[in-house]
Amino acid sequence: MLDIKFIRENLDTVKNAAKVKNIDFNFDLLLDLDRDITELKGKVQELQEKRNSHSKKIPKASAEERPALIEEGRAIGTELDAIKPSLTEKELELRNLLLQAPMIPSPDAPIGNDENDNVEVKKHGELPQFNFKPLDHVEILEKQNWAEFEKIAAVSGSRSYSLRNDMVLLEMAMHRYALEKLQSKGFTLVSTPSLAREEALVGTGHFPTGRDQVYYLPEDDLYLSGTAEVQLNSLHSKDILSEDKLPILYAGYSPCFRREAGSYGRDVRGLIRVHQFMKVEQYVICKNSPEESNKWHKILLETSEEIVQDFELPYRIVECCTGDMGTGKVRMYDIECWVPSEQKYRETHSCSQLHDWQSRRTNTRYRDNDGKVQFVHTLNNTAVATPRTLVPFLECHQQEDGRVRIPEKLRPYLGGAEFLGK
Numbered sequence: 001m002l003d004i005k006f007i008r009e010n011l012d013t014v015k016n017a018a019k020v021k022n023i024d025f026n027f028d029l030l031l032d033l034d035r036d037i038t039e040l041k042g043k044v045q046e047l048q049e050k051r052n053s054h055s056k057k058i059p060k061a062s063a064e065e066r067p068a069l070i071e072e073g074r075a076i077g078t079e080l081d082a083i084k085p086s087l088t089e090k091e092l093e094l095r096n097l098l099l100q101a102p103m104i105p106s107p108d109a110p111i112g113n114d115e116n117d118n119v120e121v122k123k124h125g126e127l128p129q130f131n132f133k134p135l136d137h138v139e140i141l142e143k144q145n146w147a148e149f150e151k152i153a154a155v156s157g158s159r160s161y162s163l164r165n166d167m168v169l170l171e172m173a174m175h176r177y178a179l180e181k182l183q184s185k186g187f188t189l190v191s192t193p194s195l196a197r198e199e200a201l202v203g204t205g206h207f208p209t210g211r212d213q214v215y216y217l218p219e220d221d222l223y224l225s226g227t228a229e230v231q232l233n234s235l236h237s238k239d240i241l242s243e244d245k246l247p248i249l250y251a252g253y254s255p256c257f258r259r260e261a262g263s264y265g266r267d268v269r270g271l272i273r274v275h276q277f278m279k280v281e282q283y284v285i286c287k288n289s290p291e292e293s294n295k296w297h298k299i300l301l302e303t304s305e306e307i308v309q310d311f312e313l314p315y316r317i318v319e320c321c322t323g324d325m326g327t328g329k330v331r332m333y334d335i336e337c338w339v340p341s342e343q344k345y346r347e348t349h350s351c352s353q354l355h356d357w358q359s360r361r362t363n364t365r366y367r368d369n370d371g372k373v374q375f376v377h378t379l380n381n382t383a384v385a386t387p388r389t390l391v392p393f394l395e396c397h398q399q400e401d402g403r404v405r406i407p408e409k410l411r412p413y414l415g416g417a418e419f420l421g422k
Ligand SMILES: Nc1ncnc2c1ncn2[C@@H]1O[C@H](COS(=O)(=O)NC(=O)[C@@H](N)CO)[C@@H](O)[C@H]1O
Pocket: 226, 227, 228, 229, 258, 260, 271, 272, 273, 274, 275, 277, 279, 281, 347, 348, 349, 350, 351, 380, 381, 382, 383, 385, 386, 387, 388, 389
């Protein structure tokens, strides 16, 4: 969320942010509301002062003056009561609008419309060359009895899957590997619920615009979050942390749920786009400094690169353009891993810095060493998300005999096995 003062004083900058992010935002309505609220607050203040000075006269007044004075005081109170509901309504309307105002993107972020305008900034790893006809990930899974789709779809609906046998162990090995790596880098491991209250989804920026992507449980007024970022981002809501406690590094581990509304027909086969998946999430709260945010953005990205390299997957990094990064982001990189059956790179990680856009929503602050209270900066990145990561993994490591080679770094988590499958 932006500071309304910032918008008043930098209207062109904020209008440009909406333009380059293709966000249709009604600044005139926002500023009209802002003006109305300022006027109404002025009126309330004036009436309260009038009522205070007025009420002081009553004890000193004579018996015949008193009834008129009391009546006038009552009239002021009635006028005040008449203003408050519309002031409250306009303040709520302004807040809801402010929640949709776009964060200013980094001047270094590429300007563009959508993912086609994302810029490739790095490529790593040789693409696999097969001297046999490679299978796609669904064929590998079915050949090895490593997953089931049809029967579970009859039970759980579309975009569901169940992993079986060694695939369950491989998925856990990937998460265990990522969690241990993050722990070794000083991250606090946190298993989080997927259930979340509305304000936690507002806190990350998933609400108000992304409601249609989130499962809702009306009886309990709870939501199923699509990422542990939601829970981690509200853990310190309303806190005033001390600077020496920063940065806070969390590795969140949770089931993630997504409705994938609007993705009808996309990636309907297999494990790329499902309704429920597991993710290890890197999440950082740091001090209010663009340099500090850039430093952690780089660390988070490099950590995920290490994991992808340890999985021996060819990948590229793209910097997301302004039209693809979303409302709250300052800067965002995706890691995309090579999927042979599609002959293209597919997103497996998303690494973002948001400065104080989220912390203004959760009111997460810190007292700096000069005693000044400031909003923190937040960042997040995927460490590993399955089953999507299994797709490049199975396809790139498949052998002609149908087995799948296990990269050296993962073998200790799979009883030392060099291959899975028969
Ligand atoms: N519907 C889905 N099915 C399977 N995997 C998914 C799905 N949606 C996202 N993912 C995985 O989760 C990763 C992170 O999702 S994200 O929305 O891009 N980003 C976040 O959630 C951030 N909190 C960083 O993790 C994606 O890169 C992808 O690997």
